[in-house]
Amino acid sequence: MSRFPIIRIITKLLIPYILLFALYVQFHGDYGPGGGFQAGVIFASALILYGLVFGLEAIQRVAPPRIIEKGMALGVLVYAGTGVLTMSLGGQFLDYSVLEHHVLTQWHVPSGQHLGIFLVELGVGITVASVMTMIFYAFAGRKHAHDT
Template sequence: MKDFPIIRVVSKLLIPYILLFAFYVQFHGDYGPGGGFQAGVIFASALILYGLVFGLEAVQKVAPPAVIERLMAAGVLVYAGTGVLTVYLGGNFLDYDVLEHHFLTDYHVPSGQHLGIFMVECGVGITVTAVMTMIFYAFAGRQRAI
């Protein structure tokens, strides 16, 4: 894409807005349409656009495959850890009501339902971003069969 400077410039201008929109969808997904899955795909699309325009090596410098592999596991751990925490606190798996009684006594923070959903959606967003990026790495890095 070095022969197409307009595409490179427009991509550099659009990627920050794509990332900002992904964060908007992530953090407002519990109030309206959206959430972790949609935000994860949008965030990964910014990385994929960067990779398509500037090359696989460039995007792998920004988001190394080793980091992406760890993020896939970390997102699942955040999701499952939220459920295990609710069981540990005496509720059912992903029963967010117990979070309110243990963490939200004198602070001005959201209810247990809101906190639990937020934690789960963050885990989903991290996992989806990492998996979609790793799928792009797998397809973009394959060699042509002769």
């Protein structure tokens, strides 16, 4: 793609807006359309676009595979951790109503329902963005039989 400077420049201009839109979808997903899955896919699409235009090595310097692997686990831990937290507070798995009447209200944290949905959607977003990026790494990094 180094022969196409316009594509490279347009990509550099678009990526911040794609990432900003992903954050918008993530943080407003509990109020309207969107949420963690959509935000994760949008975020990963920005990384994948960067990788398609600038190459696999460039994207792996920006988002190393080791960090992406940790992101996959972190997202699942945030999701499951929210459920374990609600169970430890006396509710059922992902019963956000128990978050309403506990220590969290002393720290001016949003209502229990809002906080629970936010944490679950955050976990989903991190997981989806990481998994989609790792799938791109797997496909973009594979060698053809005639390349060896």
